[in-house]
Amino acid sequence: MKPEGLVKQEHILEAAIKRFSHFGISKTTLTEIAEDLAISKPSLFYYFTDKNGLIAEVAKKIINEFLEKFENKLQSSSSVEAGLLSLVEVKRNHFKKYFLLAIQADGVDQLKVSNNLSEVYGEARKKTISLMSCLFKKGIEQGELKPMEVERTSVLIIDVLSSLDGCMKDKRFIPNINDFDAFFNKQEEVLKMLLNGLKSNTWKN
Amino acid sequence: MKPEGLVKQEHILEAAIKRFSHFGISKTTLTEIAEDLAISKPSLFYYFTDKNGLIAEVAKKIINEFLEKFENKLQSSSSVEAGLLSLVEVKRNHFKKYFLLAIQADGVDQLKVSNNLSEVYGEARKKTISLMSCLFKKGIEQGELKPMEVERTSVLIIDVLSSLDGCMKDKRFIPNINDFDAFFNKQEEVLKMLLNGLKSNTWKN
DNA sequence: TTTTTGACTTTTCAATCAAATGAGTCAGAA
């Protein structure tokens, strides 16, 4: 595939993301995506092996966007607390932006989409853990936090946060953008509370 | 209904619980429950208004059992940490014992079962919050914890724990008793970490 | 040679309906 091909592929991804995040994955057809781009449906198959392949690429794209934003915010964070809260902020915006697409909020069978996809999620998780671990390590070095197992702690916190994400999917009704805030506010609260126990300002060995 | 009637009702509840927790609510028929007890199906309707009524009573029964056990454990707890961990322990046993019945793990439509049922859950939640608040209050009085908003903190912690419960329901496969432990171990870890921030041993105003 | 498409086949899904199963009623027996 030539360079122009990659541009086209990118256009397709964007069109797909628009539809997916607006109407959900299962409710958008390849024909619709093709029509949006004023091309024929078979063309899509030239750039992607099948619908699941397209979905997988979409997932990769928005996950990378998420990680990038988080990493950026993190760099401009002056404290561990600010860094942690930026994770919630980025998640909040991400969920609002991608709405239904908020991957798997829709009834998509993870495994069918691609064995690959679980890997993508796995990588994203690892990356997030690694970023948080770094944040903690720096916090410890600078005396903001007590010494502790940064990796283990990061995993735990990330698991708690994503289990709180899970609550959103319970909601029967169609997710309302405004309702998201309640969930993420709660996540902020939890983070602050957890952080409390990690801080060293009151800590004597 | 005479006193013997209540005994019989209790028998029915027990039979129902056996079936429900083994096969799930939607997979057990009233006929089966009646057969287990060697009575006729219409007899069930003498003691309960309908299947949903039966389900609601079952729910009440096991929720009360849960609260009782928690309250007992709590009384013999010597520290806030022991008290909190006893909550997880009781939950762990409860889930193992009632397996599929682990309320709503089965595909039961909450509202249909009875508007009443949501109230029952609401009451249980309130009660749990109240018990935990008490525990915290005592902990503060005895200098084990820093002063804080006990109610607010309890709500937050209970929400975190139950969102972690929620993860179990994601699991596609039939819940394996042994797998439960991983989930509850994680809950213990989280509790310990949260508790860290609440403790006063290192706290100066 | 790369990219695109019209015309095609195959798969998947939702609507329909009949049969079966389970929920729930009731008159009357114990």
Next chain:
DNA sequence: TTCTGACTCATTTGATTGAAAAGTCAAAAA
């Protein structure tokens, strides 16, 4: 008061099918 046989009604299940979507391919267009 407690219980049941014989019933009705409602819901679920499975088979059928028609339509829509996914996916293929040979050949045209760039």
